Amino acid sequence: MNKKISIIFMLMVVLTIISSCSTTFEEVDTPIRPEASPSKNDDKNPEIGVQSVIEEEDYQIIAVHFPVTGYNKVDNALNAFASNRIELFKQETADTYLSNEENWPFELQIEYEIVYETSRHLSLLFKETKYLGGAQSLSTIYTFNFNLEQGRELALKDLFKGSSAYLEILSQFVFDQLINENALNIALDEDWVVKGSSPLESNFKHFLFTNDGIIILFEKYQIGPAFIGEPRLEIPFDVFTAHIELKETIEDIETNTTDPSNLESTTEEYAISPVTTEANQAQETTSSEEDDITVVVGRKKIAITFEDGPDPVYTPLILDTLKSRSKVATFFLLGIRVNDNMEISKRIYDEGHLIGNHSWSHPQLTRLSNEDLIIQMDKTQNIISQATGYFPFLYRPSYGIYNENVISNIQMPAILWSIDPNDLKYKDSAYLTNYILDHAFDGAIIVLHDTNASTTQALSAILDGLTADGYDIVTVDELLNLRRENQSDNVRIYSQALEN
Structure with missing residues (x-):
């Protein structure tokens, strides 16, 4: 019996030793990957940090860095920028890595520099380096300027x-x-x-x-x-x-x-x-x-524009909403859609809204011959006139794309925009409403589309919110002080009102 106990005891000791050796081996062999390192910039503003996205696969490597400021809207914008660049890179490499093994790994690197920083403003310079195969990498710069107090990005x-x-x-x-x-x-x-x-x-x-x-x-x-x-x-x-x-x-x-x-x-x-x-x-x-110009302070003005219509379902609903609140808008119509929606086009005009020309079939105008360009615009002018009795004197180029040739051939004021909530992409009425109200300013031109449900659903809240914020909602000709009589003197591109 004592002999059996001794044997069992010895086996237990051996198993314990083996188990101990195995554990020790795994701990030593596993590489150490510290999750964080002590900052070497102790004097730096503690609210400014760095967020890194580092990924490594056989065919691609990603190292993207961007700052964290502690301001939610700013951080959300920077996070969205980084996420979008990463997603684009992955899309670009998704279909090529299988057949281009000799170019592996593809690489995305984004680094940044804080160029200007105060308690109220922040300027950032990003440099993106991207390798997608071939002899050279692609280099791109991006700049961001924020008003931190307002949590918004500043355009020039x-x-x-x-x-x-x-x-x-x-x-x-x-x-x-x-x-x-x-x-x-x-x-x-x-x-x-x-x-x-x-x-x-x-x-x-x-x-x-x-x-x-x-x-x-x-x-x-x-x-x-x-x-x-x-x-x-x-x-x-x-x-x-x-x-x-x-x-x-x-x-x-x-x-x-x-x-x-x-x-x-x-x-x-x-x-x-x-x-x-x-x-x-x-x-x-x-x-x-001039010396001592007196500025008369009045109510703020803003213009809402719709394009790509008229739509047989959504345009009437939008007109109902505008009428219920006694508001006006500007509609840039496609000739080919006016042709199939003559009565809706007439209603737009009869209810006091401004109509503009948005081409016949929405081509990129800069790619057209001069003859085709004129045809696109003239056909639309004529069909709008047939439907409404009104001849537009403003236009919006398709996709907002234009060049000197477009401007000189059309010879009308061109209306772009200064607020674009991307309502065709972000089909969420709450998002659209919040975006517009957050970005609204005196003299702004908002671009929307009367061709989808989410925009139609958001319009009531947009109108009510702008009105509550003290805006008069006007047509673009009133906003820009443009009239048919002075259109030839104002052949240019407008994206917002000019301040005198």
Whole structure:
């Protein structure tokens, strides 16, 4: 018996030792992956952190970094940006990795720099590097500027009072610096610079705050060949305040302390020239140079526009809602749909709404021959006139895409927008309502579509919310002070009201 007990005891000891060795082996062999490392930037604002998304597979690697600010709306916007870039990358690689093993791994890397930071404002520069096969990686820059107190992203136009003067001033200043002053110490092709710095929002979409002004960042190939990279140009606020008033105040920037006697030379040097005719020439910069202009404060105005209709189901419901609240809107109609909905088109006009031309069949106008372009517009003009007795004098280019040829051939004011809730993508009435009310501002033009249920369902809350916030809801001709009699003097692109 004692012998059996001894054997059992010995077996238990052996099993314990084996078990212990096995556990020790696994612990040593498993790599250590710390979840967090101590910060090396102890002096940094504790509210600013970094969020990283790091993924590794055989065929793709992802390393995306973006800041966390502690402001929910800002953080949501940055998180959405990062998520969208990752999702796009995965879509791009989904169908190619099986047949392109020699190019593995595909790579996405996004890093950021905090360029400007105060208690109220934050400017961020993101650089995305993406490799999808081939000899070279693709590099793209993105900029974000936030008003932290309001939790909203600032577009360049948000800084200024007026919708086009700042573009003209920027265009003239950039041309002068790059061509006349040789700011990059490189001889650049003048035509290339003119095209890349023409007064279009798309040419100045990348900007950042500084203590003294803004930095404009140009994309590769925008103003010159690839070897100049992605150049930057700093624009002092003084350049703008000689002409227009700043709307968004950046703390620690004294924008109104310039001696007025020193503004004369700047005013003349950067006055709007004939080179910048694409932007609004009807708004003269001399108006902002007059002494002691009295500003009369009135109710805020905003315009709601619908496009791609009329729709036989949703347009009548939208008209019912507008009528129930005695509100007006602007409808940009497709000729091909007017042709099948003549009575609805007539109702739109009879109930006091403004009608605009949105082409016949919604092609990208910039790809059409001049003859086809005119046909698209004239057919629509004629069918709207047949249905309503009204001949539109405003239009909206399909997809909001236009060029000089479109503008010069159509010869009517073109109406774009400044608030786009993407109602065809986000089919959620609550989201659409909240987006519009959160982004509303005096002089804004809202773009919606009278072709889907969610927009129709959201309209009542949108109208009630805007009215409660003190807005008069008007048609775009009233918002922009456009009339048939002065349309030939205002052949340009409008995205919001101009402030006088």
